[in-house]
Amino acid sequence: MRSGHGPWRVWRHALAAAIVAASAWATAASAAVAVDAVAAADAVPAGATVLRLHGTIHDRDAHSYVQVPFDVPQGTARLSVRFDHGGREDKTVIDLGLLDPHGFRGWSGGSKREFTVAASDATPSYLPGTLPAGRWQLLLGIPNIRPGRSADYIALVTLTPRAHPEAVPAALAPVLRAQPGWYRGDLHMHSAHSDASCASRSGTRVPCPLFLTLQAAGAAGLDFVALTDHNTVSHLQPIRELQPYFDDLLLIPGMELTTFQGHANVFGLQDWIDFRLGSASLQDWNAVLDEVQRRGLLLSINHPRLPNDERCMGCGWTPERPVAMERIAVVEAVNGQDAGTPVSGIPFWHALLDRGQRVTGVGGSDNHDATRREVGEGATTPVGHPATVVHAAALSQAAILDGIRAGRVFIDVQGSRDRKLELSLDCGQGPQPMGAELAPRDGTACQGTVEVDGLADARVELLLDGDGQAIEPRPVAGQAGRWRFDWQADGRRHWLRANVHDAQDRLALVGNPVYVKATP
Ligand SMILES: [Zn+2]
Numbered sequence: 001m002r003s004g005h006g007p008w009r010v011w012r013h014a015l016a017a018a019i020v021a022a023s024a025w026a027t028a029a030s031a032a033v034a035v036d037a038v039a040a041a042d043a044v045p046a047g048a049t050v051l052r053l054h055g056t057i058h059d060r061d062a063h064s065y066v067q068v069p070f071d072v073p074q075g076t077a078r079l080s081v082r083f084d085h086g087g088r089e090d091k092t093v094i095d096l097g098l099l100d101p102h103g104f105r106g107w108s109g110g111s112k113r114e115f116t117v118a119a120s121d122a123t124p125s126y127l128p129g130t131l132p133a134g135r136w137q138l139l140l141g142i143p144n145i146r147p148g149r150s151a152d153y154i155a156l157v158t159l160t161p162r163a164h165p166e167a168v169p170a171a172l173a174p175v176l177r178a179q180p181g182w183y184r185g186d187l188h189m190h191s192a193h194s195d196a197s198c199a200s201r202s203g204t205r206v207p208c209p210l211f212l213t214l215q216a217a218g219a220a221g222l223d224f225v226a227l228t229d230h231n232t233v234s235h236l237q238p239i240r241e242l243q244p245y246f247d248d249l250l251l252i253p254g255m256e257l258t259t260f261q262g263h264a265n266v267f268g269l270q271d272w273i274d275f276r277l278g279s280a281s282l283q284d285w286n287a288v289l290d291e292v293q294r295r296g297l298l299l300s301i302n303h304p305r306l307p308n309d310e311r312c313m314g315c316g317w318t319p320e321r322p323v324a325m326e327r328i329a330v331v332e333a334v335n336g337q338d339a340g341t342p343v344s345g346i347p348f349w350h351a352l353l354d355r356g357q358r359v360t361g362v363g364g365s366d367n368h369d370a371t372r373r374e375v376g377e378g379a380t381t382p383v384g385h386p387a388t389v390v391h392a393a394a395l396s397q398a399a400i401l402d403g404i405r406a407g408r409v410f411i412d413v414q415g416s417r418d419r420k421l422e423l424s425l426d427c428g429q430g431p432q433p434m435g436a437e438l439a440p441r442d443g444t445a446c447q448g449t450v451e452v453d454g455l456a457d458a459r460v461e462l463l464l465d466g467d468g469q470a471i472e473p474r475p476v477a478g479q480a481g482r483w484r485f486d487w488q489a490d491g492r493r494h495w496l497r498a499n500v501h502d503a504q505d506r507l508a509l510v511g512n513p514v515y516v517k518a519t520p
């Protein structure tokens with residue numbers, strides 16, 4: 001530690017740091033442009049608290065360290081800092097670090113204006129670990145400020161309570177692309193953070209680094225991946241380092257809840273979720289669904305038809321107590337290469353649709369070796385095989401998960417880079433896409449269209465309530481990959497979706513339903 005350049009001291013002005021409401025984000029803290037930019041940042045996440053620390057650095061502070069104190073309450077799960085200062089035009093530099101009540105928690109110098117620290121993860125430069133309640137210090141270092149100058153600084157400290165771990169600042173949930181469109185991803189994969197393995201550089205079988213998974217996803221042309229290691233969230237830590245580098249690949253933190261009564265992916269979490277089904281802490285799947293709902297997460301039942309025995313312990317969906325299945329919104333209809341096989345999730349999905357539920361069918365590779373590029377008998381399938389293609393308002397976690405909920409989604413079973421499937425049904429209200437719910441009166445004549453791109457000699461199969469014979473699609477003359485069909489509403493409840501087969505009659509694309517409500 002340097003000495004002789006001015007004393008450590010507490011920045012008294014900042015002692016008044018107050019807990020502020022959302023509006024304070026929009027309140028300019030000073031005339032300095034940089035300070036305004038921070039103050040005008042995104043809204044306070046619901047459930048979180050924001051502390052606003054600000055002050056002024058003077059020329060006499062050059063080559064000293066300034067501590068800006070703030071209090072962290074009991075039960076805080078995450079602390080995120082957004083910092084900026086003025087005076088850059090005068091070459092003023094303010095470095096940044098963090099002390100907890102017991103000591104050092106990291107130093108990023110002048111390299112970062114935002115960072116986060118939580119039990120399981122922290123921005124590189126900072127140390128993850130539990131957040132003790134008490135007085136913390138933002139540590140400012142002043143490498144340079146010219147004689148006669150001063151500079152304002154502001155730090156917004158977002159405190160995320162343990163009860164709402166997903167209440168994080170927007171910087172931790174980036175928007176990689178702002179425009180609506182079809183986004184292609186893989187919702188199920190494993191890495192060294194659970195049981196994935198691959199050959200090391202010298203050929204030994206080792207836990208497979210997450211970096212390779214993301215490189216494989218990029219090479220497969222994916223826009224997003226959900227990282228779903230078994231029963232852990234230790235991958236939250238590398239996400240902090242890897243997401244800025246993979247700025248064209250959205251990393252959705254997930255966890256494969258791996259129980260003795262089935263597996264389910266949970267998407268969008270920022271902290272562990274209890275998986276100990278059947279224990280005192282977690283009675284049954286309904287308790288899981290309660291927690292998922294409370295935290296605003298999304299749950300998908302995985303590979304429901306796999307066995308649950310010594311071939312694959314706990315893999316199949318085998319709840320020991322009744323589950324409120326009407327709360328299931330997503331099912332992994334295709335896992336790896338299981339489409340069309342006896343363990344396909346499609347019949348399980350259809351059974352829920354037949355109950356009148358809205359359930360989005362998705363796919364996931366369940367990859368356990370990121371270096372695998374080919375599909376092989378009995379082996380893990382490559383990342384992106386299958387892909388789940390989601391029509392979303394943007395490429396962000398919130399938009400992708402909302403897109404899955406909305407159901408304008410298809411599964412690209414063979415993991416192509418460019419295949420597309422659109423189905424729409426028009427019962428007099430204009431064409432409605434997959435995921436839409438229509439309510440045509442008995443006798444209404446409806447027209448539908450199916451559009452397929454990227455697949456030569458495709459065969460379209462329309463499934464009305466699972467029946468592949470009920471509706472015959474007609475190819476549109478002169479327009480490859482276009483079909484039309486007619487259907488007359490009968491006042492009863494239905495679901496209608498498309499499967500597309502390739503020239504070898506293999507299942508290539510699995511569409512999600514349009515839903516028809518019963519009408520009086
Ligand atoms: Zn599984």
Ligand SMILES: [Zn+2]
Pocket residue numbers: 188189190256366
């Ligand atoms: Zn898995």
